[in-house]
Amino acid sequence: MIRDGDPLIIVSGLPRSGTSLMMQMLAAGGVQVVKDNHRIADANNPRGYLEDKRVRSLHLDTSWLGEARGKALKVVSPLLHLLPEQYLYRILFMERPLPEILQSQRTMLHRIGRPDDTLDLGDKYHLHLKKLLPWIEEQPNMELLRISYPELVERTKPVLDEVSRFLAFPLDLVAMKESVRKELYRSRGKTSRI
Numbered sequence: 001m002i003r004d005g006d007p008l009i010i011v012s013g014l015p016r017s018g019t020s021l022m023m024q025m026l027a028a029g030g031v032q033v034v035k036d037n038h039r040i041a042d043a044n045n046p047r048g049y050l051e052d053k054r055v056r057s058l059h060l061d062t063s064w065l066g067e068a069r070g071k072a073l074k075v076v077s078p079l080l081h082l083l084p085e086q087y088l089y090r091i092l093f094m095e096r097p098l099p100e101i102l103q104s105q106r107t108m109l110h111r112i113g114r115p116d117d118t119l120d121l122g123d124k125y126h127l128h129l130k131k132l133l134p135w136i137e138e139q140p141n142m143e144l145l146r147i148s149y150p151e152l153v154e155r156t157k158p159v160l161d162e163v164s165r166f167l168a169f170p171l172d173l174v175a176m177k178e179s180v181r182k183e184l185y186r187s188r189g190k191t192s193r194i
């Protein structure tokens with residue numbers, strides 16, 4: 001099993017947890033991001049998602065991941081277990097209060113005209129994280145930095161200092177800080193129906 005070379009920088013978390021913001025910040029800071037133009041910016045994410053649709057098919061094909069070493073790639077948390085063992089990963093894991101995540105998802109579903117399917121998601125997400133985070137800690141090829149989305153938005157510089165130390169990558173921290181748009185933190189402190 002080969003684990004040499006640069007690690008992949010993985011930006012992960014639950015949907016609507018701030019992963020797109022972190023990808024935007026890394027791009028501003030000088031990290032090359034792995035993305036395609038499949039999912040374009042919209043009202044739910046006006047600055048773009050910065051995703052690569054191949055991530056959705058990791059269960060079928062991981063051969064392209066070698067090209068992503070030293071770059072940032074968004075992998076939603078339920079797919080992290082599909083990352084192959086032969087690579088090293090530094091995972092920036094975005095955390096956001098579950099009521100805010102669920103409200104953000106409800107708003108997104110409403111905007112795109114889909115029914116609200118978030119009723120049981122709170123418990124499912126809680127159980128998912130309870131299993132996932134200890135699993136990541138046990139993986140010898142994965143390093144984890146948990147990042148609070150509210151803190152990233154409100155106390156950007158100290159959080160970015162921690163990100164810089166964790167990645168051991170020369171980042172343009174000023175450009176990263178300038179890429180934060182507090183007005184896009186739109187589900188702040190929202191309460192959940194669950």
